[in-house]
Each structure stands twice: as C-alpha cells, then as structure tokens.
Amino acid sequence: MDTEALFECVTSMSCLVTQTSTGLIVGSLLFLVATGLTMIFGVLGVVNFAHGSLYMLGAYIALSAFRLTDSFIIATVIGALGVGLFSLFFERFFMRRVYGADVLMQLLVCYAFILILDDAVKIIWGSEFQSMGMPAYFQEPPVFLAGGVIPVFYIYLIAISAAIAVGLWLLLNKTKIGKVVRAAAVNPSMTSALGLNTSLIFAGVFAFGGALAGLAGALAAPVRSMSPGMGFSVLIESFIVTVIGGMGSVSGALVGALLIGLIRSFGSIGFPYFIEGVMFIAMAAILVLKPSGIMGKDNR
C-alpha cells in the first residue's frame, strides 16, 4: 500500500484531474453494461449471465459496420441495434422459457449461449484478436485540464454515457413507457391484469438491456482489442457494480460503476497490488451493511 503516493496524488491538481477522469472513463462503460444487466434483473427477475457476450457481440458488429461504412457513429448505432435484435430473439425463444425456473436452469441457458456466441464470433471473425483503431476524427492530442490529461475520445465516451443516464432517468420516470416498465417490475401479474402485454414489455426490456451492452461494446471498440471470450471480464465487473448499486436499480448502477471506476483509478496509485481485492471488499461490505445495495430497495 502506498498511502504517501495516494496523498500526493489527491493533493496535486493534475493528478486529481487525471485520476478522476480515469475513474469516470472506466465507470462510464461499466455503467452502460451494468445498467442493462440490472434492468433485466429488475423487470424480468432473471440474471442474464450471457450479458458479457452481448457486449462482445456489440463490439464485433460495430467493427464490421465500421469497416463497411468508415463511420464510427453509424457503426455504434448498428452495433447497439444488432445486439438489441439478437437479445429480442434470445429472449423470445430461450429466456422466456426459464422465467420462474430455478436459477441453475437460467445459468445453463445463458452459459450455453456464451459458448455458442464465442464460437460464432470465432467462426465469423476469426480467432485472432481484432482492433478497430481510433477513428480519424478522434485522433487528436489529449486535452490538458489543470495539468491533468484527458483523451478527446474519452470525453466523448463520458458525454454519451451521461446522456444515456439522463435519458434513461427521464424515460423511466417521466414517460408512460417508463411507468409501465416500473409497474411490470413491481407487480407483473397486476400489470398483466390491467390489460398490458407483459410479454411484450419483458421482450422490450431484455432487448433494450442487451442493446445497452452492445452499445458499450461498440463504444469500447476503438480502444480495446476484441477476441472471442472477451465478455467474461466485463460480466464479472458488471455483477460487482450491480450488487454494489442494488440489483434492479439504474441509479445504483451509476453509483456503483463510478465507485468501481474511482477505486480502480486511485487504487492504481494507493494500493496497486490490491485493486481487485478492494473492489470485492467493497462489495462484501455493502452486502453486509446493506444487502439490497446502495440504491436498492430494502425488501425486509
């Protein structure tokens, strides 16, 4: 543990800016992935263990779209939509058969798709790792803020994630669709009894959650190499975020993601050999002190 270096960093404006922005960067992508996961759990009551694979799929679809169109924006949209469509198919034909089933059955179905998607990606795109490369319009020198360094691409990434966070809050809290989704999450049978098509709501939420994971994959593509099986590490971190923030809570996913991001960025200075450990300790502490998560609703 290097408390001296950590203290030095937090008392230095340049280091503070750099590390805080790093925390936001790491947290932003995590938020997008974890939000989808937490929404699916919150409304459908299933843990989508294949969520990391949806992230992977989004990255690969965006890669192909970028190679065809040379436009990162179009590639990102196609990546998100492509995964949304796949998620719809996955939900309609497979996941809905295991709603209410034992969690082991749900895990098996998801694990089967993890293996299928890994092999499909390998067959279609090859086993060698792929790289999109930074689109030309982001190949700019980093921005310097109070001596801290922030890459231009990451400013864009943080902005997109923030916009989605705000948009999602508005959608869930200020629109009829959001009201219906929240109702289905709280009491699906009553929602159905009121004449609302809960089957359609479930499909829509699953597709939307999947699309968010796909979007995260597409956004990460310029800076992260892709290979079959890359979704696994993202899945684990998403689970940590979801548990810390509260299963089913979108605002919790935001808080959890930012917390993990800041732990990673400042942890690399203060406790570089124990970052993963600190993340799990944080998760354990939350589970002990508030099992429903920071923003989760207490069911006791």
Added chain:
Amino acid sequence: MKKRSQAIASQQRRQIITGSIAAVGLASIGMPGISLAQNNPIKIGMPTILSGRVAMLGEASRNAAIMGVEKFNAAGGLNGRPVELVIRDSKGKPDEAARITRELVNSDGCEMILDAEASSGAFAVHEVARDLGFLVIHTCSETSALTADPKMRIPNGFRAARQGVHDAIVGGDYSGKVAKEKGLKRWMSISPDYSYGKDTTAEFFEYLKYFNKDIEVVNSVWPKLFQADYSESITRLLQGKPQAIYSCLWGGDLTSFIDQASIYGLMKDRQFFGVNMADYAVLTAIKAVPPNIHSGNRYLKSIPKTQQNAAWCDAYLAKFKTMPLNWSWENAVGIDLMLNAIKQTNGTDTKKMSEALKGMTIDSPFGTNGKITMRASDHTIIDYAIAWGDLQPKEPYMPNPYMGNWKTVLELEKLWMKKKGYIS
C-alpha cells in the same frame, strides 16, 4: 527296389508341394498383417488452446505442425508409415491440458506429444509426461524454469521454443545501447501480473542494468492478464514520468494498451520497449505503429533474412491465408525435431528418440546460421534467430535488426543459471 524309390520320391514330391502350398498360405495370411503395420499411422498427440481468448495460439501452432507433418508424409513418412496429428483443445485450462494429454496417450493411441500449451498448461503436461514416460516436446512455453530448473528436467521432456532469459539478454544488450545513445535513465514497466510477466520483466531489467549501469527503474505497473482497460495503468505511467517503458504485454492486451496509450499521448517523447510487438498479429491489428517503439522479433519474415525463411512464410500464408506467428515457428521446429528423431531411430521408441534428440542439430529456416540445436544439457533449443530493433509500420517491420550474439547469450545464461542455483 525301384518301386520303393519311386514311392519315396512321390512322397517327397507331395511333401514339397504340400509344404509350398502351406508356405504360400501362411504368407498370404501374414502379409496383410505386415502391410497393416507398415501403413499404421504414427500418432502424435497435440494438446493446445483452440478456443477462448488465446485461440490464435492453438491455431498458429496447429497450422505449423500440420505443414511439417504433411511434408514428412509426402516424403514417404517412416518407411511408408504416415504421421497423424491428433489435436485436442484444452481451452487454456491446465487441468484440462493434463486430462486430455492422458487421454491422448492412454486412449487415443498417441505415442508422443507435441505440447502446444501456454506455460501453465505446459507445466501440467510436463508432469503427466513425467508420470507416464512418453516423449514430449513443449513448443509454446517460454518460461525459463521449464527446462532450466533441474527439478523440472525429465529424460523424455524437451522444449522447442524461445526462452525468456535468452530474449532478456539480447533485449538488455540492445536496449542498453539505445539507452546510452538517447540518455534514457528513468524507466518504468507495464507487464501482465502472472509468472511470465513477472519473470520476463525481472530478467529484462537485470540484463539492461548489466549492459548499462545508469538505469533506474522507478516503478512497475502490473495489470491483470486479459484486462480490457488500461486507463489507470497508463495514468500511473504518466505520473511516473519515465523516459522509457518496458512491457511484455502480448497479443490483444498489447494492442489494447498501445491503442489506449496513444490517445493519452504516452508514447510521445518516450521510448517504448515491447518484447512482443514484432509479431504479425499485433503489427497488423494496430492500424498505425507509433514511433519510438522497439521490439524483439517474435516472428518476422525478414528475420533471419534468408530465402528459406521467406519461402516458409510464403508457404504458410498460401496454405492458411494468414501470417505465421511466434508460436508457428516454434511448432515448426518442434515437429521437425520430433520427425527427425523418428527418422533417425527408425521408430517411435521414447528412450531411443530422447537420446537422439539430445544434442540434435537440424537445418531450420529459423536458425541464426540456418541451424537449430536441441541442447543436450537441459533439453532446450539454442541458435534460433533473436533480434531486437526499432519498428516501422510496414514490411520489413524491423528494418535495422540487432541480431543476438549466441556466444554472449550462452555465457550470460550460464551465469544466470549459477545465480539461480540451477548449476553449480
């Protein structure tokens, strides 16, 4: 009397005819058996990684082994007996590697193993070889201890892959010169947090300091293997303000790091020494190789710059539609050694083949002087081409290679082994 001698002659004629018929009959039954033995393939088991994040290790390994086997079979095999590769996917799990190796030997009829596992799997396969006594040639593990440590050594175990300490000596020599020229005194490192990363980084700095005493390693960063995001590691490197950075990140991790580091401007006005950069998988994935990058050659068509190496590379590309990688040349050497031992001993006897392999020298397009030797003392290859140099974004990717001097490598390796207690 005459009647008696005629009877005897007739008896003898019958015996001769009966005997001949019997001999022909026996021969006709015996011959298919002999033919079967002649055509019965020699099975070589090959556990490797064909799925998951490191699948390209297995594919590159398998491709090269297939090329070697096809060439051997096209030349008639062993007295008409072809060689057959039996390839299995361990999914990168050491316990699975051990299990499938046992299955290859015990159930699938494999008489020897070409082990194309990464280090953790290789150590597991090595223990199975120790237990069951079959011949094994490891082709992908570069962890020095696999053959350097006497406790690991078994009479039937060999390694046909580069060794970390060899790379470190040549890398330290080259980097020490560059550091002197450019005044690079303040160094940091970023390497994956597992045995290969730790050992290789330690070895590199040991030899860098040996060749240039003015070096100071101010800090090291250890991201997890297969970590997707290097932002916090990069900012840590930026805070450290090094003049030069060493890394043994590899494959997709290295590509991600370079892409992410570029947008932070980490490489600007800094020299980067990445031992695993000069591999086609990385060089083609990174759209623009940044300036100030130095690397050791993993596999390049131009190193060594010979017609044989270029021809092998072209043949590989024509057959598999992808460029060979570091694991490709290592498996090419491994299978060549194994097949040579089969030919030399005219069979598949483990003991005889192991004896033949000790000290064996083969012609190889990857040798410094066109040859590679399996060193008898510790069963690892030497005289393969090792080079370091700065990189450019197109062929030849390493335009000015600094070729490793094997005399120096072997001298310093001996000192290293003494220091480690591997030899007295």
